[in-house]
Amino acid sequence: xxxxxxxxxxxxxxxxxxxxxxxxxxxxxxxxxxxxxxxxxxxxxxxxxxxxxxxxxxxxxxxxxxxxxxxxxxxxxxxxxxxxxxxxxxxxxxxxxxxxxxxxxxxxxxxxxxxxxxxxxxxxxxxxxxxxxxxxxxxxxxxxxxxxxxxxxxxxxxxxxxxxxxxxxxxxxxxxxxxxxxxxxxxxxxxxxxxxxxxxxxxxxxxxxxxxxxxxxxxxxxxxxxxxxxxxxxxxxxxxxxxxxxxxxxxxxxxxxxxxxxxxxxxxxxxxxxxxxxxxxxxxxxxxxxxxxxxxxxxxxxxxxxxxxxxxxxxxxxxxxxxxxxxxxxxxxxxxxxxxxxxxxxxxxxxxxxxxxxxxxxxxxxxxxxxxxxxxxxxxxxxxxxxx
Numbered sequence: 421x422x423x424x425x426x427x428x429x430x431x432x433x434x435x436x437x438x439x440x441x442x443x444x445x446x447x448x449x450x451x452x453x454x455x456x457x458x459x460x461x462x463x464x465x466x467x468x469x470x471x472x473x474x475x476x477x478x479x480x481x482x483x484x485x486x487x488x489x490x491x492x493x494x495x496x497x498x499x500x501x502x503x504x505x506x507x508x509x510x511x512x513x514x515x516x517x518x519x520x521x522x523x524x525x526x527x528x529x530x531x532x533x534x535x536x537x538x539x540x541x542x543x544x545x546x547x548x549x550x551x552x553x554x555x556x557x558x559x560x561x562x563x564x565x566x567x568x569x570x571x572x573x574x575x576x577x578x579x580x581x582x583x584x585x586x587x588x589x590x591x592x593x594x595x596x597x598x599x600x601x602x603x604x605x606x607x608x609x610x611x612x613x614x615x616x617x618x619x620x621x622x623x624x625x626x627x628x629x630x631x632x633x634x635x636x637x638x639x640x641x642x643x644x645x646x647x648x649x650x651x652x653x654x655x656x657x658x659x660x661x662x663x664x665x666x667x668x669x670x671x672x673x674x675x676x677x678x679x680x681x682x683x684x685x686x687x688x689x690x691x692x693x694x695x696x697x698x699x700x701x702x703x704x705x706x707x708x709x710x711x712x713x714x715x716x717x718x719x720x721x722x723x724x725x726x727x728x729x730x731x732x733x734x735x736x737x738x739x740x741x742x743x744x745x746x747x748x749x750x751x752x753x754x755x756x757x758x759x760x761x762x763x764x765x766x767x768x769x770x771x772x773x774x775x776x777x778x779x780x781x782x783x784x785x786x787x788x789x790x791x792x793x794x795x796x797x798x799x800x801x802x803x804x805x806x807x808x
Contacts, residue, residue, distance in 0.1 A: 432471075435460060437781040439468045440477065443497035444522055445628035448481050450492045469495060476501045477521065477779070497522055502779070503562060505550055505608075506570045506771025508615060508764075509533075509542060510725075511589050511641040516549040517764050519771035521779065523625045525764050527553055538592040543605045550606065567778055568609035570770030571602060572618035575644070579659035582612050588642060588666075589677050611774050615766045616646030616662045617653050619759070621776065622769030623721050624648045626760055632718040635711060636759070637664065638766070639704065639734070640724035642677075643685045645711065651781075669706060697730045701737035708738050709745045712754060723759035723766075731758055 438458045442449050446457075454465045472478045473495075481496040499522040508515040510533075518527040531549055534541050550569065574587040582599025599612040613621075620636035636646040643665030647654040655661050665685030666678045673682025674690060684707040691700035704727075708720060720738065727734050739756050746752055759765040 432468075434781065435464060435468050436472060437779060439465065439472060440497065440521075440779050441628065441781060443478055443495070444625070448494050448496045450484060450494050452492065499524060500562075501565060502567055502775060503565050504567045504570060504771035504774035505553060506618070506767040506769065506774070507546060507549070507572065508618075508766035508770065509571060509573045510615075511574065514542070514545045514549060515764065515767045516546075516553060517767040517771060518553055519768050519775070521775060523622065523768070523772055523775075525761065525768050528764050528767070529553070536591055539596050539598065539601060542598075543601060546602065547605055566608070568611060568774040569602065569606055570611045570613070570618065570772070570774045571598065572615040572766040572770035573598065573612060574642070575614045575662060576660050577612070577614050579613050579617070579655055582610075584612075585660075609774070611770070611777060613653075613770065613773055614644070614646070614655075614660075614662050615770075616644040616664075617655060618646070618769035618773055619723055619766045620646030620648045620721070620769070621653050622761055622765050622772050623759065624653075625772050625776065625780070633715065634719035634721065635664075635715070635717050636721040636723055636765070637704070637708060637727075638724040639688070639722075639727035641726070643688060643704070643707070647715070649715070664707065664711065667707065667710065669703065669710075692726070697733050698737070701730070701734045702741070704734060705737040705741035706745075709741050712742070712746055712752070716752065717754050720754050720756045721759050722756070723762075725763050728758070728763060 439454050442454050442457050446453060451462060451465050451469065454460065455462055469478065477498055478495045479498050480493055482494045483491040484494055485491045499520040502521040504519055506517045506519055512533060513530050514533050515528065515530045517525045520526055529549060529552060531545060533545060573584055574590065576585045576587065578585055582597055584593045584596045584598050587593040599610050602610040616636055616638050619638060620634065623636055624631045631648065634648045638644045644662050645664030646662055666676065666680065666683045668680060668682045669684050670682030670687050674686050675681055676683035676686040684703065688700050688703045691703055722734055722738065735756060735758060742753055742756060743749055761768050
């Protein structure tokens, strides 16, 4: 493909993604809405709307009749035109969700994982769980609209190469090519990323352009942080950003699973295991303030099953720390919220990452060639998925 063709393909996909983003956040829209939101010309918007309508991603939803001039066609996103399945792989459980093009969770299920599970045991659970989703939905059209499977996994993790590298607390995960193994077993496209990076992607998709530089802090069998910086997920030089729980807060503290002393994760865990939830929340809050001083974030989202059991205690502790420990809160204070997706946020984010690869605004910092940005169509057929 020539460079000119690649540029045209990239621009076409970029413009389509902008229109779909408007559709996700605005509910209904018309051509003038998109022009105002994106800066595209009316002619360009008309072409994009025609393509998206032909693909079944948007549809007419009536007309608006102004006092003067021609009636304007109103459009809406078709949420059930595309789906993705997302998985949250935690140390104790596997959560699976079915997510539509609007980012809404249509189905959610949780199953236990064996202690210190192996790659093979995880793949067996994935196959069984995805098969269950197919049985529950009983919708042949859904199979034709399934775009792939996203995996939100414990780190350290090499997102670029699809490898899990010595996942904390799991003995059988040394340089495991999980993306490749999952694609072979599931016979579906698979996207592998860190759990917290998947989670912050979900929040960004649902908030739209109002979601600035932000972090998602997850407390669930450990502590991690997913970062949304400059309008994109931040993965770092080795795609392993997010090991927030393994920053040291006590030089003489207990030994952590990572081998260091006094990590935020182990200090928090000691307080939580002692039943001192307020202290555990305060420990996390100190870590959040350290993060704010480093990255100057506008939004902090709190998530994770262990945190959500005491959600108001944690939120109050973090908000108090932000007000008292950050100087010039009149200028620097971020917004602190709980995840809008609750316990589903990581799994939903993993699914949204699949949809975002196909229908989201391309990350211009990723280094991916423009010609490769949007070449896929739904290929899923999980009727053939089995644990065999």
